[in-house]
Amino acid sequence: MQEQPAKPVESAEGTSPHNGQEQPPVRPPKRPLTPWVLLILPLALLIGLIFVGRQDFMPSDQTKPLPVKPLAVKPVPTKAVPDHSRYTLYVPGDDALLHEEVVSKLDDAPTINYSPDQFQTWYEQQAQRTLELLFQKSAPYLPADSKVSSVNLKKDVVSVNLDKNFQNSKVWQGETSTQLAVYAIVNTLTSQTLNRDGKTKKVQLLVDNKPVETLGGLDTSDPIEPNMALVAKS
Numbered sequence: 001m002q003e004q005p006a007k008p009v010e011s012a013e014g015t016s017p018h019n020g021q022e023q024p025p026v027r028p029p030k031r032p033l034t035p036w037v038l039l040i041l042p043l044a045l046l047i048g049l050i051f052v053g054r055q056d057f058m059p060s061d062q063t064k065p066l067p068v069k070p071l072a073v074k075p076v077p078t079k080a081v082p083d084h085s086r087y088t089l090y091v092p093g094d095d096a097l098l099h100e101e102v103v104s105k106l107d108d109a110p111t112i113n114y115s116p117d118q119f120q121t122w123y124e125q126q127a128q129r130t131l132e133l134l135f136q137k138s139a140p141y142l143p144a145d146s147k148v149s150s151v152n153l154k155k156d157v158v159s160v161n162l163d164k165n166f167q168n169s170k171v172w173q174g175e176t177s178t179q180l181a182v183y184a185i186v187n188t189l190t191s192q193t194l195n196r197d198g199k200t201k202k203v204q205l206l207v208d209n210k211p212v213e214t215l216g217g218l219d220t221s222d223p224i225e226p227n228m229a230l231v232a233k234s
Helices: 035-057 116-137 164-168 175-190
Strands: 086-092 098-104 148-154 157-162 202-207
Touching (some): 086 175, 098 175, 157 175, 175 202
Parallel strands (some): 157 202
Antiparallel strands (some): 086 098
């Protein structure tokens, strides 16, 4: 009976006693991942993403807030309120000039809520009283015995209706004195505020409701504009 050859015995270092070559170590088989591990990994990844995202949006202490520009608010335009607290008379002087004389208001002005008709009536009454005061202060340039019958305001023209004594007076002799007398009336009336929009621009002189053609050689047939060049400088 033949003897079987003995198998070579591997050493602890993994080498064969016959050839002396090193053999690779034997590794245990890999275990499959448990279901719990498969659930925990995606959950941990999701929590990490949420945390990083919050850090990106959290404001830093060194971050300066953007300047906020205030909204531009346009002021609401308001209408100018007429000042009726005083009046300016233009009184003829010996120096061939008109001199301003400020007088206090003759009567209380209507409130801002007045109607156009109410204001026109009030203005016409005040204009008539203003002219009567001017006639008293302007003698002998204006006839003191002349009376102002009425004053009518229409658009930008004030019509002054006088009695016959105004035209028949002997004061209308010289050109200079006539100019001073006429423009004393015109400048005084046009200096008074008429309404919320502006002032009168022209004055029409009437006698018995008819236009006065001439006064001392001065053409007064049409409405007359003020002449501020005749006013003395203060």
